[in-house]
Amino acid sequence: MLTVGTELLRGRIVNTNSAWISQRLTQTGLDVVYQATVGDDLTDILDALRYAVARARLVVMTGGLGPTNDDLARESLSEMTGRPLELDEAAAEHLKAFFAHRGFSFTGNNLKQASRPVGAELLENTCGTAPGLWLEHEGVTYVAVPGPPSEMRAMMEAFVLPRLAERMAEVAGQRQIRHLHLCDLGESAAAQALADLMDLGANPSVASYASPGEVVLELTARAPAEAEAVELLDQTEAEIRRRLGTAVYAVGEENMEAALGRALREAGRKLATAESCTGGLIASRITDVPGASAYFVEGLVTYSYEAKTALLGVPEELLEAHGAVSEPVVRAMAKGCLERSGADYAIAVTGIAGPASDNTSKPVGLVFIAIADAQGVEVVEQTWPGTRSQFRTRVSQFALNLARKRVLGLPTG
Numbered sequence: 321m322l323t324v325g326t327e328l329l330r331g332r333i334v335n336t337n338s339a340w341i342s343q344r345l346t347q348t349g350l351d352v353v354y355q356a357t358v359g360d361d362l363t364d365i366l367d368a369l370r371y372a373v374a375r376a377r378l379v380v381m382t383g384g385l386g387p388t389n390d391d392l393a394r395e396s397l398s399e400m401t402g403r404p405l406e407l408d409e410a411a412a413e414h415l416k417a418f419f420a421h422r423g424f425s426f427t428g429n430n431l432k433q434a435s436r437p438v439g440a441e442l443l444e445n446t447c448g449t450a451p452g453l454w455l456e457h458e459g460v461t462y463v464a465v466p467g468p469p470s471e472m473r474a475m476m477e478a479f480v481l482p483r484l485a486e487r488m489a490e491v492a493g494q495r496q497i498r499h500l501h502l503c504d505l506g507e508s509a510a511a512q513a514l515a516d517l518m519d520l521g522a523n524p525s526v527a528s529y530a531s532p533g534e535v536v537l538e539l540t541a542r543a544p545a546e547a548e549a550v551e552l553l554d555q556t557e558a559e560i561r562r563r564l565g566t567a568v569y570a571v572g573e574e575n576m577e578a579a580l581g582r583a584l585r586e587a588g589r590k591l592a593t594a595e596s597c598t599g600g601l602i603a604s605r606i607t608d609v610p611g612a613s614a615y616f617v618e619g620l621v622t623y624s625y626e627a628k629t630a631l632l633g634v635p636e637e638l639l640e641a642h643g644a645v646s647e648p649v650v651r652a653m654a655k656g657c658l659e660r661s662g663a664d665y666a667i668a669v670t671g672i673a674g675p676a677s678d679n680t681s682k683p684v685g686l687v688f689i690a691i692a693d694a695q696g697v698e699v700v701e702q703t704w705p706g707t708r709s710q711f712r713t714r715v716s717q718f719a720l721n722l723a724r725k726r727v728l729g730l731p732t733g
Contacts, residue, residue: 321338321341321342321345321352321354321355321356321372321379321380321381321382322355322356322357322358322365322368322369322372322379322380322381322382323335323337323338323355323356323357323358323381323382323383323467324357324358324359324360324365324381324382324383324384324392324393324467325357325359325360325383325384325467326359326360326361326390328357328359328383329357329358329359335357336469337382337383337467337469337472338355338357340469340472340473341380341382341472341476342355344476344477344481345380345481345484346497347497348481348484348485348488349485349488349489349494349495350378350484350488353375353376354371354372354375354376356368356371356372360384360390360391360392361392362392362395362396362399365384365392365393365396366396366399366400369396369397369400370400373400373460376460377459377460377461378460378461378463378484379460379461379462379463380463380464380465380480381393381397381462381463381464381465382464382465382466382467382472383466383467384396384464384467385433385450385451385452385453385464385465385466385467386433386450386466386467387427387429387430387432387433387449387450388429391432393453393464394432394435394436394437394453394464397437397440397453397455397462397464398437400462401437401455401457401458401462403437403438403439403440403455403457404437404438405435405436405437405438406435406436406437406438407431407434407435408434408435408436408442409434411433411434411436411442411451412431412434414434415430415431415433415434415449418449419449430449433449433450433451434451436451436453437453437455439455439456439457440453440454440455440462441453441454441455443465443475443479443480444475444478444479445466445471445474445475446474446475446478447468447470447471447474447475448466448468448470448471450466450471452464452465452466452475452479452480454479454480454483463480465480494542494543494544494545494546494548494549495540495541495542495549496540496541496543496546496549496550496552496553497538497539497540497541498538498539498541498553498557498571498572499536499537499538499539499571499572499573500536500537500539500557500560500568500570500571501534501535501536501537501568501569501570501571501574501575501576501579502534502535502536502537502564502567502568502569503533503534503567503569503576503721504566504567504721505535505564505567506530506535507528507529507530507535510528510535510537510564510567511528513563513564514526514537514560514563514564517556517559517560523541523542523552524539524540524541524542524552524553524556525539525540526538526539526556526560527540532710532713532714532717533576533713533714533717533718533721534576534717537560539553539556539557541553541556557571566730569721569724576605576717576720576721576724577605577606577608577609577720578609579724580606580720580721580723580724580727581606581609581611581612581615581616583724583727583728584615584665584727585611585614585615587727589615589664589665589727590615590616590617590662590663590664590665591606591615591616591617591663591664591665591666591667591723592616592617592618592619592620592657592658592661592663592665592666592667593606593618593619593620593657593666593667593668594619594620594622594631594632594653594654594656594657594666594667594668594669595619595620595621595622595667595668595669596621596622596623596628596644596653596669596670596671597645597669597670597671597672597673597687597711597712597715598669598712598715598716598719599621599623599712600619600621601712601713601715601716602619602667602669602715602716602719602720603616603619603621605716605720606619606720607619617661617662617663618661618663620632620657622634622653625639625644628644628649628652628653631656631660632652632653632656632657632660633652633656633659633660634649634652634653634656635652638652643682644670645670645671645672645682645686645687645688646670646688647688647699647701649670649688650668650669650670650688650689650690650699651668651690651697651699653668653670653690654666654667654668654690654691654692654697654699655692655697657692658692658693664693664694665691665692665693665723665726665727666690666691666692666693667689667690667691667719667720667722667723668689668690668692669687669688669689669690669715669719670687670688671685671686671687671688671711671715672684672685672686672687673708673711673712674707674708674711675707675708683703683705684705685703685704685705685706685711686701686702686703687701687702687703687704687711687715688700688701689702689715689718689719689722691719691722691723691726691732693726698722698726698732700718700722700732702715702718
């Protein structure tokens, strides 16, 4: 896979295309073995293409399909394959109609987008002007798609991925992938428990990926037919669940906030939040899930002493005696949030996100997380050094998981 654009190398634009394309190619059954990002320079693009072709029979390019002189995807493919560029008259007329319909002037350099190496197929751009390219040459398939993410994704989903999936089904049978999400377990502990399942060459293969607050297991099964691959995944998932138990909290694309929402919805219960150090991140994650209004009542960001007192009823003397980052205060926050919201559960968090602490006796990364319901309030104390962003992510993940386990009646220790 090759991404083209000097703006990517200079950091002006984050290269999200590489991650998205790699994920979708993997889901289609392809192994991505090489990635490169190069600037708008013909020599560099050709060097990267030659390196890629030496290692793979499919090369996917993104970027460099615009109308300007530094858009060189077409020229590089023409040079690479020895196929001269030619104007596609139908594409040229389509471009002229596109500009006329929107009242824009059509300039000569726009015709560049209607050119293609001889024998290449143009791929329709449903979101912009630059067509993509599909070119077969000497056993290698070259695919070029636009750089803007919305245009790239639409073209890949409509015209590239289905075609690649058909080819993979013909030559390599079926590959099925499943993701299992783990909590309360580190990557090393998971790897030790699943050592034999993670052996190289196993089918399904099991790989692990760590992120703040969770570990993701990627199971990949290969079989002649889809049903056989799914059966292999089912068997391996069952064995992983037998070994890891409730550490497996979700399957597929479900994240922690979605798992909590599912638990609340199935239990017919509602939740509210009171946040200090996370500044509303927990509520934001909860409401990122469609349908959260069925179980989420409200979220309060009570950053100051005054807000904690006015909105949650935290006694001033409690704050003065123990400070905002303390077990008694977070307990009072959770209790006040539960009572004032009328929810069945309340999450409360208070901590020191850093990079500096305003209290020399309390370290950066200290956090108190509470979950309250009619049975009482439980408080957990943790210390997570790291950046401010890492701290907030870890706290929100832990708090959501604490609430999920409380709703499901699972041990929270």
